[in-house]
Amino acid sequence: MTEEPQPEPFDEAEYRRRQRSRANLMAWMLGGLAILFFFITIAKMQIFA
């Protein structure tokens, strides 16, 4: 008789670690883009003024 392969145990700590690191990165990137878009707008206003 062959045994059914058992699914790996769910590693909640790893799941949370990845979720947290992605959320942090996304927050930094969105913050950076907000600042970048602000300065692009200012630059365009200077050019077309």
Add this chain to the structure above:
Amino acid sequence: MAQSLTHGETALPADWRDLFALTKPRVMSLVVFTALCGLLAAPGAVHPVLAFSSILAIALGAGASGALNQWYEAGLDAKMKRTAGRPLPAGRLDRQTALQFGVGLAAFSLFLMLFASNWQATLLLAASILFYVFVYTMWLKPRTPQNIVIGGAAGAFPPLIGWVAATGSIAPLPVLLFLLIFLWTPPHFWALALFVRSDYAAAGIPMMPVVAGEKSTRRQILVYAVVMAIGAIAPWALGLTGPLYGWTAVILSALFVLLSIQVGTRTTGEGDLMQPEKRLFAYSIAYLFILFGAVVADHWWPL
């Protein structure tokens, strides 16, 4: 699969490092550098914020192309030693995430280019992404040994996009810079293909050494190197750049041709370490970096 994606019913979210690896950061560095050189060599001044944003858009577009390339070639990558450790073949990322990431990044790069620069540069960036993904990756690469000859056009776009982002129009110099990368691509990739030939053969990719054999590939490397050298000196000969670029191009291209002669005229036996091929491959990268640096130096500090 080296590592399971799921733990029971719950899929693990992809690690951001694997998403970053999808963008082929090393290829991206050359793209960013040549695009920056195209932008800096253009006449007139660009606002630093807009210049930075345009280069960022080009980098993101290149990253998107790399991600979509890896999404499409995940099966092939698994068969090659050189690429088996990438996130998709290694099983650290699922294909759906890679596709969504690539398409999202491509769309965002175009939006950023349009917002920061002009529609002409945006159109060129869109063309380069579509060309790399559909023409090179999906159509040419699995079908013809000329894949990297025609596909080289995709990698040649960045200096042209950089220039157009700065000026809004195309001029002879960026077209020649486009031509330079286009002609540089075959000797660069075929030098690599010679020493990873068995990898390409295992994956069934019709690279030149696999289809036409080593001897023909070596001869073609030499021919392309000579044509590329002429293309590299052309901007000086046509009066588009000064002697600083001209002499740099003459000296570096002569060395490129010399290294190509070494590769082009030799035959190898079993267990050959392929040192001349590895040397040519490494030199070709430095060659492009220095030559494009010289274009900028010549524009800003002419002799």
